Amino acid sequence: MKLLIHSVTIVTMNENDDIVDGYVVVEDGKFKEVTAGYPNDSLIDQADETINGQGKWLMPGFVNTHGHLGSSLLRGAGDDMPLMDWLQNVMWPNEQRLTKEDVEKAAKLAVVEMIKSGTTTFLDMYHLHMEQMAELTIESNMRAVLCRGMIGLCSEEEQYGKINESVSLHKHFHGENAGKLHVALAPHAPYTCPPAFLEKVVDAAEKHNMWIHTHVAETKREVLEHKEKYNETQVSHLNKLGLFDVPCLIAHGVHLNDEEQHILSEKNVSVSHNPMSNLKLGSGIANIPELINKGINVAIGTDSTASNNNLSMVEELRFASLIHKGTYQDPTVTQSKDILKMATVNGAKALQLEDIGFIQEGSFADFILINPDRAHLTPWNKERVHSHLVYALKDDDISDVFVQGKQLMKDRELLFLDEQKIVADAQAFLF
Numbered sequence: 001m002k003l004l005i006h007s008v009t010i011v012t013m014n015e016n017d018d019i020v021d022g023y024v025v026v027e028d029g030k031f032k033e034v035t036a037g038y039p040n041d042s043l044i045d046q047a048d049e050t051i052n053g054q055g056k057w058l059m060p061g062f063v064n065t066h067g068h069l070g071s072s073l074l075r076g077a078g079d080d081m082p083l084m085d086w087l088q089n090v091m092w093p094n095e096q097r098l099t100k101e102d103v104e105k106a107a108k109l110a111v112v113e114m115i116k117s118g119t120t121t122f123l124d125m126y127h128l129h130m131e132q133m134a135e136l137t138i139e140s141n142m143r144a145v146l147c148r149g150m151i152g153l154c155s156e157e158e159q160y161g162k163i164n165e166s167v168s169l170h171k172h173f174h175g176e177n178a179g180k181l182h183v184a185l186a187p188h189a190p191y192t193c194p195p196a197f198l199e200k201v202v203d204a205a206e207k208h209n210m211w212i213h214t215h216v217a218e219t220k221r222e223v224l225e226h227k228e229k230y231n232e233t234q235v236s237h238l239n240k241l242g243l244f245d246v247p248c249l250i251a252h253g254v255h256l257n258d259e260e261q262h263i264l265s266e267k268n269v270s271v272s273h274n275p276m277s278n279l280k281l282g283s284g285i286a287n288i289p290e291l292i293n294k295g296i297n298v299a300i301g302t303d304s305t306a307s308n309n310n311l312s313m314v315e316e317l318r319f320a321s322l323i324h325k326g327t328y329q330d331p332t333v334t335q336s337k338d339i340l341k342m343a344t345v346n347g348a349k350a351l352q353l354e355d356i357g358f359i360q361e362g363s364f365a366d367f368i369l370i371n372p373d374r375a376h377l378t379p380w381n382k383e384r385v386h387s388h389l390v391y392a393l394k395d396d397d398i399s400d401v402f403v404q405g406k407q408l409m410k411d412r413e414l415l416f417l418d419e420q421k422i423v424a425d426a427q428a429f430l431f
C-alpha cells in the first residue's frame with residue numbers, strides 16, 4: 001500500500017526545523033520519501049492512494065507522555081481540592097468502584113478524545129484491567145506505552161503480585177500490533193512506594209529489560225514529608241535505590257532543587273511536564289527553563305481528565321509555553337519551536353521510542369494533517385507556522401490522523417472507533 005500526499009506544507013520537526021512545501025510517500029508504515037516540489041507522473045501512477053494536501057500542514061502527531069485513561073469517567077468529580085485530599089477522598093475510593101466495563105468505557109472515551117486532538121502516541125499508567133487496555137489500544141491502532149500503576153503500601157506478597165502483573169503485561173503485549181504497543185514499569189510515587197518495593201521494581205526492570213515511569217515531586221507537601229521521613233530529596237533517594245540506572249521518565253518534577261536537577265541530567269532521566277494538571281491542583285509550576293538549561297529532556301503530558309480536565313495536547317503545549325513566560329516575566333524563556341519539540345521529538349525520546357516525533361525518510365508515518373483555512377490561523381506563511389501551532393491552533397483544525405501509515409481519522413471522522421456510541425456509553429455511566 002503506497003500512499004502519496006502532495007502539495008502539502010510539511011512541518012518536519014527535524015534537526016533544522018525545516019518546513020518544506022512538497023510531498024510524502026508512505027509505504028509499510030514509514031515515510032519512503034519526504035521531498036520538496038511536486039511528484040512526477042510515475043510516482044502519481046504508482047500510488048495506491050493519493051491525497052491532495054493543498055493548503056494543509058502535515059506534522060508529526062503529538063506524544064502525550066503522562067496520563068491515566070481509566071480515570072476519564074471521573075472528569076469533573078472533586079474539582080478544586082488539594083492533591084492528597086483529592087486522591088484519598090475522591091479518586092482512590094471512586095476508582096475502587098469502577099468495574100471492568102467502566103474502565104473500558106473510560107479508556108475508549110480517552111482514546112477518542114486523544115485522536116481527535118492529534119495525539120498519535122500516549123503513555124497510560126493505570127492500576128486496573130490493563131489487559132483490557134492493551135486490547136483496546138490494539139483496536140484503536142494508536143501507538144502507546146502501557147504501565148500497570150503500582151502502589152507498594154501492601155504486603156510483600158501483594159507487591160510481588162503487582163510486579164508480576166506488570167511483567168506479564170510486558171510478556172504478552174510488548175511489541176504487539178506491529179510494534180506499536182510497548183509496556184513499562186510504573187511504581188506510583190516515592191510516597192506510595194517504600195524503598196524495599198522500589199528495589200524489587202528495579203530488579204524486575206533489569207531482569208526483563210523494561211524501563212520505569214513514576215510520579216516525582218508533584219507537590220511541596222509531598223516533597224517536605226519525604227525529606228522528613230528519609231532525610232534526603234526524592235530524586236537522591238530514588239537514585240540511591242537504582243531507579244535511574246535503568247531508563248526512566250518522571251512525571252511532574254514541579255519541586256526539584258539544583259542537586260536533583262543535576263542528578264536527573266547526569267542520569268539522562270526525562271521529565272513529563274504537565275502544566276495544566278499542576279495548575280489545576282495548585283501544585284505549582286515546574287521550572288522547565290532551568291531543566292532545559294541543564295540538558296534534561298523535557299516532554300509534555302496532560303495527566304488524566306480528572307485533573308486537567310481534557311486530554312488536548314494542543315491546549316497543553318500552549319500552556320507549557322505561556323506559563324513560563326509569565327513566571328519569569330520574560331517572553332524569551334520559551335520558544336515555539338522548542339515547545340513543539342517537547343510535544344513531539346522529546347516525547348518520543350522520553351518514551352524510549354525511536355523513529356517517531358519527526359517527519360523524515362525512514363521514520364514511522366505517525367502524523368496529522370491540519371487545515372489552516374480558518375480565521376484564527378490566518379494569515380500564515382512558512383515563517384509563522386511554528387507560532388500558529390503553539391499559540392493559535394485548536395483541536396478542530398486537525399483534519400486527519402495517521403499512525404504507522406494507517407489512517408485513524410479522516411476529515412474528523414474516526415475510522416476504527418464508533419465515536420457516538422463511545423460518548424453515549426460514557427455519558428450513561430452517570431445515570
Ligand SMILES: [Zn+2]
Nearest residue numbers: 215251303304
Ligand atoms: Zn499522574
